[in-house]
Amino acid sequence: MSDPDLWARFRAATPARIALGRSGSALPTKAMLALQLAHARARDAVHAAIDFAALAAALAPLPVLRVDSAAGDRATYLRRPDLGRRLDARSRALLSQAGAAGCETVFVIADGLSAAAVARHALPTLRACIDLMAGRQIAPIILAGQARVAIGDEIGELLRARSCVVLIGERPGLSVADSLGLYVTWNPRPGRRDSERNCVSNVHDGGLSYGEAAGKVAWLLAEAARLGASGVRLKENAARAEVLVHDPER
Amino acid sequence: MVGYAHTIGHERHRFDDLKQLLACASPRRSGDELAGIAAASDERRVAARMALAELPLATFLNEAVVPYESDDVTRLIVDGHDAAAFAPVAALTVGGFRDFLLSDAVDAAPLARLAPGVTPEMAAAVSKLMRNQDLVAVAAKCRVVTGFRTTIGLEGRLSSRLQPNHPTDDPTGVAASTLDGLLFGVGDAVIGVNPASDNLQSCTMLLEMLDAARTRFDIPTQSCVLVHVTTTLAAIERGAPVDLVFQSIAGTEAANAGFGVTLALLREAQEAALALKRFTVGDNVMYFETGQGSAFSADAHHGVDQQTIEARAYGVARLFRPLLVNTVVGFIGPEYLYDAKQIIRAGLEDHFCGKLLGLPMGVDVCYTNHAEADQDDMDSLMILLGTAGVNFVIAVPGADDVMLNYQSLSYHDVATLRRLLGRRPAPEFAAWLERMGILDGAGLLAPPGAGEQRLLGRSA
Numbered sequence: 001m002s003d004p005d006l007w008a009r010f011r012a013a014t015p016a017r018i019a020l021g022r023s024g025s026a027l028p029t030k031a032m033l034a035l036q037l038a039h040a041r042a043r044d045a046v047h048a049a050i051d052f053a054a055l056a057a058a059l060a061p062l063p064v065l066r067v068d069s070a071a072g073d074r075a076t077y078l079r080r081p082d083l084g085r086r087l088d089a090r091s092r093a094l095l096s097q098a099g100a101a102g103c104e105t106v107f108v109i110a111d112g113l114s115a116a117a118v119a120r121h122a123l124p125t126l127r128a129c130i131d132l133m134a135g136r137q138i139a140p141i142i143l144a145g146q147a148r149v150a151i152g153d154e155i156g157e158l159l160r161a162r163s164c165v166v167l168i169g170e171r172p173g174l175s176v177a178d179s180l181g182l183y184v185t186w187n188p189r190p191g192r193r194d195s196e197r198n199c200v201s202n203v204h205d206g207g208l209s210y211g212e213a214a215g216k217v218a219w220l221l222a223e224a225a226r227l228g229a230s231g232v233r234l235k236e237n238a239a240r241a242e243v244l245v246h247d248p249e250r
Numbered sequence: 251m252v253g254y255a256h257t258i259g260h261e262r263h264r265f266d267d268l269k270q271l272l273a274c275a276s277p278r279r280s281g282d283e284l285a286g287i288a289a290a291s292d293e294r295r296v297a298a299r300m301a302l303a304e305l306p307l308a309t310f311l312n313e314a315v316v317p318y319e320s321d322d323v324t325r326l327i328v329d330g331h332d333a334a335a336f337a338p339v340a341a342l343t344v345g346g347f348r349d350f351l352l353s354d355a356v357d358a359a360p361l362a363r364l365a366p367g368v369t370p371e372m373a374a375a376v377s378k379l380m381r382n383q384d385l386v387a388v389a390a391k392c393r394v395v396t397g398f399r400t401t402i403g404l405e406g407r408l409s410s411r412l413q414p415n416h417p418t419d420d421p422t423g424v425a426a427s428t429l430d431g432l433l434f435g436v437g438d439a440v441i442g443v444n445p446a447s448d449n450l451q452s453c454t455m456l457l458e459m460l461d462a463a464r465t466r467f468d469i470p471t472q473s474c475v476l477v478h479v480t481t482t483l484a485a486i487e488r489g490a491p492v493d494l495v496f497q498s499i500a501g502t503e504a505a506n507a508g509f510g511v512t513l514a515l516l517r518e519a520q521e522a523a524l525a526l527k528r529f530t531v532g533d534n535v536m537y538f539e540t541g542q543g544s545a546f547s548a549d550a551h552h553g554v555d556q557q558t559i560e561a562r563a564y565g566v567a568r569l570f571r572p573l574l575v576n577t578v579v580g581f582i583g584p585e586y587l588y589d590a591k592q593i594i595r596a597g598l599e600d601h602f603c604g605k606l607l608g609l610p611m612g613v614d615v616c617y618t619n620h621a622e623a624d625q626d627d628m629d630s631l632m633i634l635l636g637t638a639g640v641n642f643v644i645a646v647p648g649a650d651d652v653m654l655n656y657q658s659l660s661y662h663d664v665a666t667l668r669r670l671l672g673r674r675p676a677p678e679f680a681a682w683l684e685r686m687g688i689l690d691g692a693g694l695l696a697p698p699g700a701g702e703q704r705l706l707g708r709s710a
Contacts, residue, residue, distance in 0.1 A: 006706060010430075014416055014423030017648025017660075018430040025665035025695060027648070035625070035648060039657070042619035078584045078620055079280045113620055172619050173655030 015175055038174035041116075045169070045177040047074055048115035052143045055109065058123055062130075063140040065098060067091035067155070071146040085150035086190075087158075095158035098140065102160035105221065106139035106188075107167065110147035114169030116178040121203050121210070122167050125180060128214035129165065133221075149183045149197070156188025163221055163230075164188040170201060179204045182213060184220045186230035196231035198224075256301035263297035269315040271305075272371070273555035274298035275378040277595055281543045281556045281586035288555075303345030303379055310371045311336075316552045316562075322503045322513055327369050327565045336367030347372070348379045351388045351606075358393040365608030370501070370561035373603040377557070382595065385602040386638040392605035394641065396573045397532020398472045398493060400438050400676035402641055403610050408673035409642035410664045411574070411612070412437035415444050415653035419452045421459045427647050428463065433701055434661035435668070435689055438679035439574055439612065439642035440494060440537065442474040446653055453477045454490045461491035467686075467705060470530075470678035472573070474537055479511055479519045486522045493528055494537045494573060495519040501540075501562030504550030513569070520570050531678065534573035534610070540564070541578040542596050543586030556586060557596065561603040568609055574642065575609045577601070579631075580617035581656055590627030593617060597631050601640055612642035616658040625649060625657065632659055636667045643667070665695055 007019050020031040027035070056064045070086045071077035077084050087095070107129065109122045130138065139159045144151055149166050156164035163186050170179040180203040185192055200216045202208050208216075224230040254265040265271040273282055274289040275298035282288035289295035311331065318324045333340075338360070339347055350356060377385060395403040402409045414427030424443060431437055441460055445452050453475045460473035472493040475482075479497040486492050497516060498509050506512065516536075523535035540563040545551040551559055560577070567575045577600035580593040587593045597613050604611030615632045617623035632643060649660035667673070674680050674693045683689040687700030 003706060010422070010426035013420055014426050015652045016414070016416065016423070016427045016430075016646070017650050018426050020648055020662075022434075022662055022665070022695070022698075025662055025669050027660065027662050031648060035650065038650070039619065039624060046620045079588055080284060081585050082284065171655065173652075174619070174650045174657070175652060177619075 035174070042172040042174055042177045045114040045116040045172040050111045050115045050118050050145070052145065055118075055123065055143060059141055064143055065094060065140045066143045067094065067145070069144065069146040069148070069151055074146065077146040081148055084146055084148035085153075087151065087154050092154070092158065095155060099159040103139040104137040104161065105133065105163045105165060106142060106152075106156055106159050106161040107165050108142040108144055108147075108152045108155055110144040110149070110151060110166055110168040112148065112168035112181075113171040114178055116172070117169035117180040117204070118167070120178050121180040124210045125167060125182070125203055125213055128210040129217050132214050132218040150192065152183065152185055153188045153190045153192045156185065157190065161188060162186070163224060165217055165221070176204050176206065179207060182217050184217060184224060184230055186224040186228070196229070198230050198234050254301050254305070256297040258293065258297050258300075261293075263294050263301070265298060265301060268309065268313045269552070269554045269558070271298055271302055272315065272375060272378065272558050273553075275302045275375075276555045276557055277378070279556070279586070279592045279596070280584060280588040281546060284585055285546050285551060285553070285556070287553060299379055302375055303343060305344050305375070307342050307344055307347050307372055308340055310369050310375065315371055315554045315558060316502055320503075321552075323501055323506070323562050323566055326513065326569060327371075327562065330569070331369060332366035334367070335364055338364065339367070344372075344375045345379060347376045348384065351376065352384060357391050361392050361606070362608065365606065368606055370565040370603070370607060371558060373564075373606045374558040374561040377599045377602055380602070382598055382634070385598040386634055389602045389605045389638040392639070394605060394608060394610045396534040396571075396610040398529045398534055398573050399470045399531060400472070400678045401531050402439055402573065402676055404677065406673060407676055408636060408640070408664075408668050408671065409439040409612075409676050410436045411439045411576075411642055411644045412441045413444070413644050413646045413651065413658065414441065415646065415651055417446055417653050419446050419456060421455065424456065424459065425463065428460070429705060430647055431645065431661050432469070432705060433688060433698075434665050435675055435683050435695060436645050436661045436664050437469075437471050438676040440472050440474050442476055442496070442537070444476045444654060448477045448481055450481055450484050450488070453481050453485050454488060457485060457490045457492060468682070470682050476539075479515060483519055483522060486526065491528070492523060492526060494535055495523045496537045496539070498539050498544070499563050499566050500544045500548070500550070501559035501566070502545050502550050502552060505545040505548045505559070506566070508548035508550055513566070516570055532573075534571055536570045536572040537574045538567045538570075538572050539576055539578050539614075540567070540600070541582050542600065543582040546586070547582070557599055560600055561607070564604050564607045564609055568607055572610065574612055575604055576612035576614050576642070576644065577604070578614040578616065580621060580623060581614065583618050584621045587621065589622035590617070590624075590630075593621065593623055594627065594631045594634065598634060598638065601635055601638055610641045612644070613640055614644040614658055616644070616656055618656045628657070628659060629663075632663055632667055633670065636671045636673065669694060
């Protein structure tokens with residue numbers, strides 16, 4: 001009948017759900033339930049709440065500020081991306097008071113679409129980033145609920161930061177539900193377009209390591225400072241940077 | 251009088267212009283709410299429908315929802331309108347048009363003659379007066395047949411796109427998913443890969459791999475690597491085996507600019523693919539994907555509701571006599587279609603509007619993990635669309651697209667749908683499946699084994 005070695009080789013070549021067998025024309029029970037489990041985990045990652053108090057405690061002695069977007073709850077957040085990009089009134093007042101001094105970089109930890117990604121990877125990723133920022137003036141760490149990437153623009157403007165790094169839970173897939181992304185924006189202010197940011201994505205156990213992600217972010221921040229811009233202009237140079245990052249001689 | 255109005259009891263509901271009337275008449279959906287153009291109440295929504303029902307259909311020939319001067323999609327809709335085809339319905343209101351479409355006297359032949367006389371805005375308008383069952387019933391009467399190496403859209407047939415995506419475009423991985431799909435009888439619409447990276451090198455590699463598999467097993471189907479049209483043009487120039495030209499399109503000039511395409515560029519690509527003469531049974535060489543919400547996400551919707559803009563994308567598509575058009579209905583996410591109710595409704599609307607406009611309409615029955623939907627909802631939508639006579643659906647291994655991170659239908663679902671509704675694959679492909687021992691004489695999946703041996707070239 002079928003060649004088990006060949007199918008084993010095929011299975012090794014793709015994470016796709018191939019060669020599942022069939023019951024009549026339907027998925028066999030085991031394969032059907034495996035798909036349900038993966039979907040359930042992805043949904044849980046989207047809808048779970050982040051324990052920001054625990055995160056703040058774990059970040060000590062680093063100072064933190066807790067803010068929320070204008071979305072209010074998850075259902076609104078999913079429907080209204082515009083509200084997830086803005087601070088609510090309380091948070092705006094809080095940051096207005098805090099921001100007088102100005103700073104070089106502000107790091108924002110935002111729930112985004114995966115609480116699981118933030119819970120597992122935000123802290124070690126942030127620590128790796130800060131380790132590479134020795135001597136730089138970093139604002140208090142901002143913990144942002146019901147937030148999208150662009151919330152960093154308003155935060156950065158209020159804190160008078162020259163650059164902003166948003167660590168955010170990425171939209172979960174069935175194979176990976178806890179992937180973290182980092183978005184770098186130079187001179188953050190409301191109205192920045194996505195093409196004016198750079199992204200380091202896929203931070204999770206099977207993806208980019210914390211150290212690799214931090215290295216890329218540090219490079220992006222340095223280049224953005226040199227160019228006075230982030231985004232497409234910076235991306236054009238990034239391919240060359242990849243070579244540098246992976247050069248075994250360095 | 252400027253604008254439109256309808257009175258219910260003591261309340262007079264006013265609508266400033268045609269696009270506001272259409273937006274308010276649309277079924278509730280998150281994308282129109284996000285754009286701030288949805289009806290503010292359910293009563294206002296029905297009032298808009300009542301006003302729309304009384305509106306003469308010919309109004310759409312005189313009032314554009316996106317200005318003619320500034321938008322080439324409006325210009326192609328207006329300039330390309332076939333007044334003779336429109337004549338049988340020229341005196342009707344939008345409500346009367348719904349009754350006409352549902353009437354027993356109107357079947358496939360008059361609907362096909364009517365198509366060039368219907369504008370996208372007329373199709374969108376009448377769809378807003380239709381229940382889900384109406385969208386299914388009228389679409390089921392439409393027949394749109396196209397061909398390349400297979401003939402798609404014939405009565406009693408249901409075709410499928412095999413989508414063997416891989417996170418890094420690994421050729422063995424793509425081949426594995428392709429083989430798995432062929433063993434389920436999937437792939438008669440197209441074997442179409444979304445590559446992880448849109449570059450000429452991986453595009454050419456995948457095209458050559460798929461074409462080698464097709465010729466080796468003598469499979470009567472077509473392949474496609476879904477890259478930007480400019481990449482496909484470069485691949486053609488390089489001599490790569492390009493069957494179909496793919497492109498995502500939208501319903502305004504600005505949204506198409508956001509996709510990096512113009513009508514002239516699409517025309518150039520169509521001519522390049524036709525010149526290759528790689529087809530056998532028909533010369534339909536284009537493949538388009540669309541989806542509600544893409545214009546707003548590109549900030550190019552002109553205040554028009556997302557379903558009307560989507561229908562205008564079909565106005566673009568039909569210029570190019572495509573082999574395949576599908577809406578990627580649930581891919582865009584909950585800010586445009588919040589839950590299964592909205593996704594299912596939009597899938598039926600898109601299929602109906604496409605068919606009414608004369609397009610070979612398929613649907614990617616799909617959702618993302620942050621939408622309120624699951625495989626049960628996709629089961630419902632696929633069975634509704636099968637009943638509506640959808641030309642093709644899209645399928646991936648186990649419903650899980652490991653590259654694009656969303657769920658579509660599984661290969662199994664295609665086999666189930668065909669079995670439930672008594673549909674067969676495209677005739678050329680069905681004959682091949684029978685020769686290979688994958689389908690039995692009754693058109694059902696044969697017991698596993700024979701087809702696998704032949705495809706893999708191994709003996710028992």
